[in-house]
Amino acid sequence: MCKNVATVPMKKTMDSAIQKSCKPAMLGRMWQASRRALNLEHSPAHQFACSQWQSSPHPSTPYLVYRWLVFLSVVSIGVASFACQRLPRLYDGPKVELNYMKWFIYFTNWGYLLIALQAGLALAVAHRYRAQKLNSLNLRFAACEEDEIPIPLGRRARTPLLCRAYWLAHVIATDLAFVISLVYWALVHDPKIHEVNALNVLVHGGNSVLMLCELAVTAHPIRAAHALYSAGAGLAYGVFSAFYWAVGGTDRIGLPAIYPALDWNKPGSAFGFVSLCAVVMVFAHALATCVAAARARLAQRLRPRAHSDRLTLPTH
Template identity: 80%
Template sequence: MCKNVAIMPMKKNVDSAMQKSCKPAMLGRMWQASRRSLNLDHAPAHHFACSQWQSSPHPSTTYLIYRWLLFISVISTGIASFACQHLPRQYDGPIRELNYMKWFIYFTNWGYLLITLQSALALAVVIRYRSQKCNSTYEEDEIPIPLGRRVRTPLLCRAYWLSHNIATDLAFVISLVYWTLVHDPRIHEINAINVLVHGGNSLVMVIELLVTSHPVRAAHALYSAGAGLAYGVFSAFYWAVGGTDRIGLPAIYPVLDWNKPGSAFGFVSLCAVVMVFAHALATCVAAVRMRVALRLRARPHADRLALPTH
């Protein structure tokens, strides 16, 4: 009886000690899992240089041509958007000299600059990978890797992946917010440039999601939400130092008027939340693309392995 009484406190002490030791271990595992999901490492690296719909692990000539055409189209539209600035035709206020540098204060143009950046980085990745493959006698899977050493994704690929993720989410949110909350038919004209930067931006990134080969991680939504919050901070600072929009109003956008901080902060928070949902949509599109491509590749192999029916 005495032995049982003595054993009971010992068991309680052991259980409490195990619980205390398990908590730091669990937190450590959660931290490591969070770091892995947020990092920008992905293997194999040729996924950033190839299309999902090509069979070879080397960048194809067709994909290189696509990259050049996309980059030229995107940068041409951006230059036209910057060069063709003008006051609204319905503007009846005092005559103002147009400040072209105010093109950079608009969220739409931030998003379009990111689309241009990601298309330029994607082109650079393809060109670099093709040149490396031409000069190398090794296949990617044949390169010897020392045991215990983890090969990191090249910096160029990581920069492209980050810009691609943020540009995709910003494009979806910009198109949605502009046509639902910002567009005013009395002020904003519906012309080719306006449609391209507020609708063509999303179309370009949808095409990118369907063509590219690299995945989209759900945790990377934090980067896009951070970009949205960064613009909110910029707009508040721009207002605080007396900045105005292109026609002299104190708010860059009517819905982002920091003279009404409550509504402005609510709008920024809403955009950050919508950004997360936009990233979830991009993640689903990329997952469906990868699954469809795997099934299409598996079908010819299944046909070759099938037994004859005669």
């Protein structure tokens, strides 16, 4: 009888000890899963340099031409947007001297700079793997997506820094383009002030069209968890606009708010506008994720799987 009685508290003690030891293990697994979802590691890395619609693990000539066309077009439009600044045609306020450097305070131009950055990085990635192909023609494993450096067993090669930088810029630029186009035409555009000309349409509409084309052409995936990076960029602009207002900054015509809807003299409406943009950002990233997934599935159905795809490591 005494032995049976003594085992009851001992069993409870063991159960509580097991529960306590399981909690840190569960939290550790959750932390590791979150890190894997948020990291910028992906295999095969050559997907960052190729189109979804090619079978070779190295950038094709048509894709390289496409990358140059995108880069030159984006840079040309950006330079024109900066150089052709002027006061609104219907502006009838006091005379102000146009400050060209205020081009950099607008969220639209932040997004456009990110589009130009991702276009330049994409071109650099394509040329890197193009050069790798030329340097490895006489090697037995020319389709290797890394730098032909032997990888020790049990270890995975990290995604090159250039590819990770391009992926991050691409994700943020895509989400911001969708948000900028929607918010500008729905809330910011005022027909009494803003002209509807070719440059305005290209910057506030062509940006989204271009990033949709990028999603349709490129081969790398879009992860749902990476929405946090875009949200961070949007939050950074919100903080910048508040700081700019606090130090007395004005827009190009001398008003204290960069955008009427982002007037920090009315903090309630400003916070509401930032919150609305955050919600739209989530939907924009969900759209980008769905488009990238549909592109990959469609390409898999329309063309046979390449030999290189069968030999690649899984995404991690």
